[in-house]
Amino acid sequence: MNALQALLNRKAKVMSFLVRETLTEADSYEAAVQRLAETPLIAPVYFIVGGANVAEGAVITRDRMKARDIWKLNPTEGRWFVLQTNYDRWEEPPTDDNRRTPATKAMEKFGQAGINASTMFQVLSVPLVLNDRTIHTVTMSAKQPEIYNSLIRQP
Template sequence: MYPPSGPTFKGNIPTYVINLDLPPSRRWDDLMRDKKTELKTVVQNIKDIANTFFPSGKVVDIVDNKIAHLTATLPYPFNEELQGIANSSGIPLGEIVIFNIFYEIFTVCTSIVAEDKTGKLYHARNLDFGLFLGWDVKNNSWTLTRELKPLVVLLDFQRNNKTVFKSTNFAGYIGMVSGVKPNLFTLTMNERFSLDGGYVGIFEWFLGRRDGMWMGFLTRTVLENATSYQDAKDRLAKTRLLAPAYFILGGKNSGEGCVITRSRTAALDIWDLDIKKGTWYVVETNYDRWKPPQSLCSIS
C-alpha cells in the first residue's frame, strides 16, 4: 500500500535536487552531508562480506589502493562525481567505485509496464537489492538489504532551475536504476544473467578495453539527453554495454512500452505493448521471456 504506514515505516523518503549546473565534483555534496554515515555502514558491510570469502584482506586492499586509480578511465562527468562523493563523504574513492560497480552485476528486480482500457500507462518496479548478501539470523533478513533502506532517496536532476528528470535511487550511486523524464518516458533496468555477464565486461574494462558503457551510466545519459520515447528506445537498444541487461521503457502515448533484452553488444529482443494483439502489459524479472522461469524468479 502507498503511502506506507505501519510499525516499520520510518518516515517519508527525502528528496534532493542534483544541480547539473554545478561542477560534477560538487553535485552530490548536500546528499552526502546527510547520508555519509549510512553509506559508510553499507560499504563496510560489503567489505565484511568480501573478507568472509577472502580472509587475507587482499581484496579490500586492492579496492582501496588499486581501484581508485581506475576512476580516471571512467567517462566524464561520472569520474569527477565519484571523486566528489569520496571527498564529501570521507570514504576512500576505491570503495565508492566498488559500491557503484556492485549495481552493474547485482540488480535483481522486477519491472512492469501496463496500459489500461483508457490508454493510461503504468510503470512499476521493485528493488530487490542485497539478496544473498549477509544473513541476519535475528531479524531473518539480508543485512545489506536492511542497511540499504536508509539510503533510498528521491532525486530531482535540474538544469537552469528546471527538472530534467527524476529518479528513486540509493545515495552514493550515480547511475540510475529507475527514472522519469516528465512528459516523455519512464525507464527502469534489471540484471540479465548470462555467461558473458557483467563480470566479463568489468574485467575487460580493468584490462584496458573500454568500448562498452556501464549500464547505470547509460540509463542516466538516456534520461538526461534523450528527447523522445523512440530516441530513448534506440539508445538503449544500440549502445554497447559492459553487462547484459533488461531495459524496461514506458512512454506517454498508447502502445509506448517495451522490454529491451540486451547482450553486451546488441538487442536480442524488443517486446512491445500491443493492445490490438492483447499484449496490454510487459513484465521482466531476470530471465529471457522465451525461456522457462528460473527457480528464484518463479517465486518472486
C-alpha cells in the same frame, strides 16, 4: 574477462551511466529505446522502458553489444502489458523461481482498466513475485512523474 575487455573498449558503458545519459539526452521514447538497445555495455541487462503515450512500453533484453530482443506493447494484438522477471521471456523460468506465472495471473486479474499505481504495487507484492530475495520494489509513471513509490523490503 568480458567485463574487463568491455571497460577497455571506450564505447562500452556502465548500465547506470547509459540510463542517466538516455534520460537526460533522448528526445523521445523511440530514441530512448534505440539508444538503450544499441549502445555497447559492459554486462548484459534487462531494460524496462515506459513512455507517456499509449503503447509506449518495452522490455529490452541486452547482451553486451546489442539487444537480443525488444518486446513492445501492442494493444491492438491484445498485448496491453509486457512483464519481465529475471529470466529471458522465451525460456521457461526455473521451477524454484517462477515469478512470471503469478505476476501474469495478477496482471490479468486486475485487467487493463484496473491497473494503477496501487494495483501495480499489489502485483509486485503477490507471493512468489515478492520473495525472500526481493530487496527493492519501485513503481513510477512516465506520464505522471508525481507517481513514485519506492520500498526497501525486509527479509
